[in-house]
Amino acid sequence: AQTVTQSQPEMSVQEAETVTLSCTYDTSESNYYLFWYKQPPSRQMILVIRQEAYKQQNATENRFSVNFQKAAKSFSLKISDSQLGDTAMYFCAFLATSGTYKYIFGTGTRLKVLA
Amino acid sequence: NAGVMQNPRHLVRRRGQEARLRCSPMKGHSHVYWYRQLPEEGLKFMVYLQKENIIDESGMPKERFSAEFPKEGPSILRIQQVVRGDSAAYFCASSPLASYNEQFFGPGTRLTVL
Numbered sequence: 001a002q003t004v005t006q007s008q009p010e011m012s013v014q015e016a017e018t019v020t021l022s023c024t025y026d027t028s029e030s031n032y033y034l035f036w037y038k039q040p041p042s043r044q045m046i047l048v049i050r051q052e053a054y055k056q057q058n059a060t061e062n063r064f065s066v067n068f069q070k071a072a073k074s075f076s077l078k079i080s081d082s083q084l085g086d087t088a089m090y091f092c093a094f095l096a097t098s099g100t101y102k103y104i105f106g107t108g109t110r111l112k113v114l115a
Numbered sequence: 116n117a118g119v120m121q122n123p124r125h126l127v128r129r130r131g132q133e134a135r136l137r138c139s140p141m142k143g144h145s146h147v148y149w150y151r152q153l154p155e156e157g158l159k160f161m162v163y164l165q166k167e168n169i170i171d172e173s174g175m176p177k178e179r180f181s182a183e184f185p186k187e188g189p190s191i192l193r194i195q196q197v198v199r200g201d202s203a204a205y206f207c208a209s210s211p212l213a214s215y216n217e218q219f220f221g222p223g224t225r226l227t228v229l
Contacts, residue, residue, distance in 0.1 A: 033217075042222075043222070043225070045158075045220035045223075050216070091157055097216075101148075101215075101218075102171065103208075105157035107157045108157050
């Protein structure tokens with residue numbers, strides 16, 4: 001069975017600074033997707049970034065980038081130039097490409113951006 | 116193209132009542148997934164349905180919970196005889212294919228059991 005671990009329950013960062021959120025996972029699958037979702041107080045799940053496991057190149061979306069280490073089963077999210085609107089819960093998620101296609105979520109990291 | 120719709124957004128029930136949560140997937144999506152988020156926790160998979168079929172219900176509690184996705188109309192998650200521990204946010208997601216590389220989430224239904 002797959003598991004996703006986020007070891008940082010809470011983090012804070014100064015506005016305009018850079019912060020990295022950690023995520024590790026365990027799986028025996030060879031092909032899968034990894035995601036970072038943002039959940040603001042509205043509770044809407046917002047996709048931040050997605051990584052295909054078969055791609056070695058790290059995904060990037062504007063100020064958001066990942067460090068994907070497949071052998072180490074690590075998938076960290078880096079937020080550059082942090083903005084107040086980045087304050088939210090961040091969830092790491094795993095999706096296998098076979099089986100029943102359900103997301104496995106981590107327990108989340110609460111990020112607070114300080115003015 | 117409208118996103119995934121869920122209603123109601125907030126639902127209050129007394130212990131012992133029934134709760135019905137509705138989910139309309141995105142247009143063209145025939146795969147629906149339900150997730151539950153308990154307070155201060157991540158989302159946990161409950162059930163995966165295609166039209167008129169339950170594919171995987173391994174995350175559903177054995178009693179009081181049921182789900183359906185009829186040929187016409189929204190997917191329904193039903194909780195009978197609710198208890199305080201059922202208070203949570205319930206999210207629906209949809210995808211066009213089983214093997215699609217993303218699921219699209221609705222805004223969630225927050226259930227409060229008094």
